[in-house]
Amino acid sequence: MSPDPQPQPPFHETNEDTPDIGGGLPVISYWAKHTLSPEGPKLWKTLFHHSACLSCSWGTGGQKGGFTNEDGEKLQRCMKSVEAISAEIQPPVPPQFFETHTIAQLQQLSSLEADRLGRWSYPVIRRAGSNHYERISWEEIYAIATAAFHQPPERIASYSSGRGSNEAAFLLQLMMRTLGSNNLADCSDLCHAPSTTALKEMFGTNTSIVSLESLKQADCVVLAGANSAYNHPRLMNELIKLRDRGGTVIVVNPVMEIGLVKFGSPAFPVKSLIPGSEIASLYLQPIPGSDVALFMGIQKALVEQGWVQYDFLQAHTEGWEAVVEQARSLDWETITGTCGVSRPEIETAARMIGTSKGVVFGWAMGITQQTNGVDNVFSIANTALISGQIAKMGAGVMPVRGHSNVQGFGSMGVTVKLKAEIRQALEQLLGRSLNLPQGYHTRDLIEAADAGKVDSLICVGGNLYGANPDSTQAKRALGKIDTIIYLATKPNIGHFNGLAKTNTIVIPVLNRFENPHKTTVESGNNFVRLNDAGNTHLKDADLISEVEFLTELAHRLLGDDPVEWRQLQDTRYVRQLIARTIPGYAKIGEIDDTREEFTISGRIVTEPHFKTSSGKAKMFTTPLPTLTLPKAEAFGVEATANSLVLALMTGRSYSQHNTVVYKIGDQYRGIPHRNCVLMNRLDAEKMGLSEHDRVTVQGDADKLENVEVIYGAVREGAALMFYPEVNVIFKAQTEVRSGTPAYKRVPVVIYR
Ligand SMILES: Nc1nc2c(c(=O)[nH]1)N[C@H]1C(S)=C(S)[C@@H](COP(=O)(O)OP(=O)(O)OC[C@H]3O[C@@H](n4cnc5c(=O)[nH]c(N)nc54)[C@H](O)[C@@H]3O)O[C@H]1N2
Numbered sequence: 228m229s230p231d232p233q234p235q236p237p238f239h240e241t242n243e244d245t246p247d248i249g250g251g252l253p254v255i256s257y258w259a260k261h262t263l264s265p266e267g268p269k270l271w272k273t274l275f276h277h278s279a280c281l282s283c284s285w286g287t288g289g290q291k292g293g294f295t296n297e298d299g300e301k302l303q304r305c306m307k308s309v310e311a312i313s314a315e316i317q318p319p320v321p322p323q324f325f326e327t328h329t330i331a332q333l334q335q336l337s338s339l340e341a342d343r344l345g346r347w348s349y350p351v352i353r354r355a356g357s358n359h360y361e362r363i364s365w366e367e368i369y370a371i372a373t374a375a376f377h378q379p380p381e382r383i384a385s386y387s388s389g390r391g392s393n394e395a396a397f398l399l400q401l402m403m404r405t406l407g408s409n410n411l412a413d414c415s416d417l418c419h420a421p422s423t424t425a426l427k428e429m430f431g432t433n434t435s436i437v438s439l440e441s442l443k444q445a446d447c448v449v450l451a452g453a454n455s456a457y458n459h460p461r462l463m464n465e466l467i468k469l470r471d472r473g474g475t476v477i478v479v480n481p482v483m484e485i486g487l488v489k490f491g492s493p494a495f496p497v498k499s500l501i502p503g504s505e506i507a508s509l510y511l512q513p514i515p516g517s518d519v520a521l522f523m524g525i526q527k528a529l530v531e532q533g534w535v536q537y538d539f540l541q542a543h544t545e546g547w548e549a550v551v552e553q554a555r556s557l558d559w560e561t562i563t564g565t566c567g568v569s570r571p572e573i574e575t576a577a578r579m580i581g582t583s584k585g586v587v588f589g590w591a592m593g594i595t596q597q598t599n600g601v602d603n604v605f606s607i608a609n610t611a612l613i614s615g616q617i618a619k620m621g622a623g624v625m626p627v628r629g630h631s632n633v634q635g636f637g638s639m640g641v642t643v644k645l646k647a648e649i650r651q652a653l654e655q656l657l658g659r660s661l662n663l664p665q666g667y668h669t670r671d672l673i674e675a676a677d678a679g680k681v682d683s684l685i686c687v688g689g690n691l692y693g694a695n696p697d698s699t700q701a702k703r704a705l706g707k708i709d710t711i712i713y714l715a716t717k718p719n720i721g722h723f724n725g726l727a728k729t730n731t732i733v734i735p736v737l738n739r740f741e742n743p744h745k746t747t748v749e750s751g752n753n754f755v756r757l758n759d760a761g762n763t764h765l766k767d768a769d770l771i772s773e774v775e776f777l778t779e780l781a782h783r784l785l786g787d788d789p790v791e792w793r794q795l796q797d798t799r800y801v802r803q804l805i806a807r808t809i810p811g812y813a814k815i816g817e818i819d820d821t822r823e824e825f826t827i828s829g830r831i832v833t834e835p836h837f838k839t840s841s842g843k844a845k846m847f848t849t850p851l852p853t854l855t856l857p858k859a860e861a862f863g864v865e866a867t868a869n870s871l872v873l874a875l876m877t878g879r880s881y882s883q884h885n886t887v888v889y890k891i892g893d894q895y896r897g898i899p900h901r902n903c904v905l906m907n908r909l910d911a912e913k914m915g916l917s918e919h920d921r922v923t924v925q926g927d928a929d930k931l932e933n934v935e936v937i938y939g940a941v942r943e944g945a946a947l948m949f950y951p952e953v954n955v956i957f958k959a960q961t962e963v964r965s966g967t968p969a970y971k972r973v974p975v976v977i978y979r
């Protein structure tokens with residue numbers, strides 16, 4: 228490899244509170260603080276429990292023990308899993324709390340305060356017009372729920388979040404579809420739906436085609452739009468090992484995330500933890516939303532430098548000529564002008580890809596949460612195909628997924644885009660055709676509710692209110708639904724702001740390590756883990772498992788159609804149904820006896836044969852995005868020297884899990900609290916601002932005031948803020964093929 232093309236990422240100027248490395252000693256002190264505290268014994272017990280980590284989709288734990296991954300490697304548990312467990316082992320919400328606190332007071336709680344109330348430990352209802360949540364009996368819950376879900380099938384819906392089990396997910400979709408409804412909205416609609424859509428069209432699969440074992444053989448990783456140092460910390464260990472064996476890492480991110488430059492991993496206490504390990508060999512910082520242009524630039528450089536694998540394209544792909552021609556004919560000025568990355572940097576990336584033996588392309592929300600999210604994924608996968616870096620060990624495309632079982636929910640059929648194989652299998656089980664109308668994905672659900680078209684909603688986890696853009700609309704829309712039933716472990720702002728018109732019920736559920744039965748989950752790497760039964764620390768509480776609630780409700784709604792629902796409270800029988808109906812899941816039928824966790828068959832692609840009708844990968848050309856921003860006047864703000872329109876990226880701070888905030892600051896970006904905007908110093912100075920000045924940040928729906936300006940390593944013209952708080956200011960612009968909102972390129976105007 229030629230000399231380092233880029234001594235530093237171009238936009239690297241941080242504030243003085245930003246540390247020099249990601250991870251590092253603070254991770255250890257967090258571990259020590261929590262594991263040595265009074266909650267310590269409970270924490271350790273949970274860490275050693277045979278169940279999968281609650282937090283992210285990278286996946287660890289299960290039958291091999293809490294600290295072992297699918298390859299049998301030890302010490303595979305990051306501090307994010309401790310953070311998630313600590314939240315679950317909180318004491319219950321104090322008795323009488325809801326009697327003494329009105330709904331109006333509850334609506335004032337921040338996300339952190341809502342989570343810190345403790346665990347839900349008995350079922351509650353908020354009735355129309357009431358100012359309080361109050362306790363409710365199980366009989367009344369079932370009476371209300373049964374009446375609610377006897378409404379016409381097009382007027383009932385579900386929403387789910389990927390923390391539940393495969394078993395709960397399978398039951399949810401079976402109940403909804405038996406009732407005749409396809410309205411199975413899921414958090415993945417807000418997340419990796421563009422990946423699923425694109426991968427299905429190109430390769431006939433919905434998920435990553437790379438296994439952990441295969442990743443370990445790569446000598447180059449391209450990581451685009453993923454802040455894995457925060458959100459998938461153990462992926463960092465793989466990148467450290469890859470650099471150690473002489474490989475290269477190309478990061479694509481408008482923000483220089485310190486942990487993607489250098490990361491101190493506790494897995495390598497001597498060589499990495501304190502000094503930190505270099506991660507990015509090359510750090511590309513495109514304009515938010517411009518990744519298609521950048522990847523087409525890489526394709527062009529591959530063409531020009533003679534690294535296109537024409538034999539591979541000819542033999543194993545369709546539509547490649549148009550893709551190669553598109554890259555060849557595009558001029559460099561258009562490419563660099565659109566993405567804001569220089570030609571030498573792009574050519575260096577192409578050289579790294581072209582000269583590596585095995586390249587894995589990974590991506591997350593920076594790629595998917597865009598109005599052209601599907602094209603973004605196409606352009607990444609086109610790059611993999613053009614360079615022949617796919618369908619062999621050490622190479623391929625790897626969406627880095629979200630929640631710890633979000634992929635399992637999709638596999639179980641909790642989606643509005645049901646796979647033909649599952650549909651046929653379900654039709655056999657039901658003994659009738661499943662010719663259901665197109666269902667509502669998450670955004671369609673909000674729009675339908677806002678239009679008064681939804682009567683009843685069941686939410687298996689999540690925070691539908693907090694996760695959606697335009698919080699005012701979300702609140703209004705949910706308020707038009709007659710009955711909402713939330714199944715949840717802990718309170719969140721959605722339970723207090725997402726109130727139904729008549730009945731809002733919160734059902735306290737047991738989490739993954741507390742269920743009285745076994746469950747399973749699927750990681751982003753397509754590995755299925757078995758969770759042993761456990762018990763809860765909540766004594767005298769009135770909790771239920773998701774499986775028990777769903778089967779009991781289904782029994783009351785459907786009797787024994789098409790299965791004996793109550794028998795399925797023994798989850799072994801659910802797994803047998805899964806084995807019969809879900810492609811690649813046959814082994815789950817024996818897992819109770821064998822305890823053998825497994826990689827789902829047919830998912831990992833190491834030979835150039837794809838699951839499309841022709842067996843070839845289908846390639847699609849990708850239009851360049853048009854990335855203009857509106858003028859300040861479009862927001863009703865006078866365009867003066869004191870205002871500036873920027874592309875705002877919204878996402879996660881270090882200490883939060885989606886809408887749940889654990890800590891108000893973000894220590895690795897030097898951001899002290901939630902109401903801050905991370906900006907480039909030059910942008911701030913253009914407006915006559917200094918660091919720590921207060922500004923208004925306004926989108927097309929609303930504004931946030933008194934926002935503190937923090938300087939950071941973000942490229943000019945872009946800025947970063949945290950969700951869920953920021954969701955109040957902008958309306959949903961969605962990607963049309965997947966319905967996913969463009970959370971990563973929100974036009975805003977900033978002014979004093
Ligand atoms: N600890 C923790 N772990 C988590 C989660 C959590 O909240 N906390 N959430 C889970 C879930 S559901 C998900 S989906 C994942 C999310 O994991 P990530 O996708 O890593 O999280 P985000 O913070 O949404 O954003 C990722 C990055 O996208 C970059 N970005 C923004 N715009 C662009 C762009 O236009 N192009 C490119 N190339 N990059 C861009 C941002 O700078 C940011 O670094 O993590 C999962 N794991």
Ligand SMILES: Nc1nc2c(c(=O)[nH]1)N[C@H]1C(S)=C(S)[C@@H](COP(=O)(O)OP(=O)(O)OC[C@H]3O[C@@H](n4cnc5c(=O)[nH]c(N)nc54)[C@H](O)[C@@H]3O)O[C@H]1N2
Nearest residue numbers: 388414418688689690694714715717719877885886950970
């Ligand atoms: N602006 C902006 N908005 C975004 C995003 C963004 O990057 N920017 N990211 C989007 C993404 S990627 C996602 S995935 C969504 C996340 O959206 P959701 O998945 O809807 O939200 P979460 O915050 O993960 O849900 C947390 C709640 O789940 C419940 N819970 C936890 N464990 C369990 C369990 O075992 N069972 C049950 N029943 N409940 C449980 C708890 O009550 C907890 O409060 O947000 C999206 N919204």
Ligand code: SF4
Nearest residue numbers: 280282283286305461
């Ligand atoms: S990387 Fe993800 S799955 Fe692994 S321990 Fe951390 S949070 Fe859990």
Ligand SMILES: [Mo]
Nearest residue numbers: 418419629630
């Ligand atoms: Mo997600």
